[in-house]
Amino acid sequence: MTDISDLQARRISEQNRIRFLLNSLKAEEEAKIKGGEDAVAWVKEELCIGCDQCTIVCDDDAIELYDTPLASPIMNVDVNKKARILRDACTGCKLCVLGCPTDAIIMIDR
Ligand code: SF4
Numbered sequence: 001m002t003d004i005s006d007l008q009a010r011r012i013s014e015q016n017r018i019r020f021l022l023n024s025l026k027a028e029e030e031a032k033i034k035g036g037e038d039a040v041a042w043v044k045e046e047l048c049i050g051c052d053q054c055t056i057v058c059d060d061d062a063i064e065l066y067d068t069p070l071a072s073p074i075m076n077v078d079v080n081k082k083a084r085i086l087r088d089a090c091t092g093c094k095l096c097v098l099g100c101p102t103d104a105i106i107m108i109d110r
């Protein structure tokens with residue numbers, strides 16, 4: 001049976017896997033994305049699937065998930081998750097932009 005320590009170990013393992021993938025991205029690709037202290041991340045709600053990848057890569061606890069209704073004719077699920085950025089905590093590091101599988105996160109002027 002899975003316990004909390006197993007889940008924590010899996011989370012750390014997944015964090016390391018994502019970080020390795022992100023680090024291997026081409027520098028030019030990252031350079032195209034605005035970042036730094038004058039920028040802040042923004043989630044395009046309609047593209048967010050609530051997968052939780054961004055909260056794993058964010059070192060600054062600047063992203064939280066919230067419940068939102070899921071209207072699906074094929075799935076019997078009432079609630080979906082969406083991500084939102086906590087602007088004050090966001091350092092503009094861009095990691096979440098690179099980690100989001102649906103390109104739901106962009107960087108905007110602070
Ligand atoms: S990684 Fe992207 S799709 Fe997944 S929860 Fe974060 S913003 Fe939403």
Ligand code: SF4
Pocket residue numbers: 040041057058059060061062063085089090091092093094095096097
């Ligand atoms: S830009 Fe960096 S600090 Fe801001 S939400 Fe994304 S991962 Fe967190």
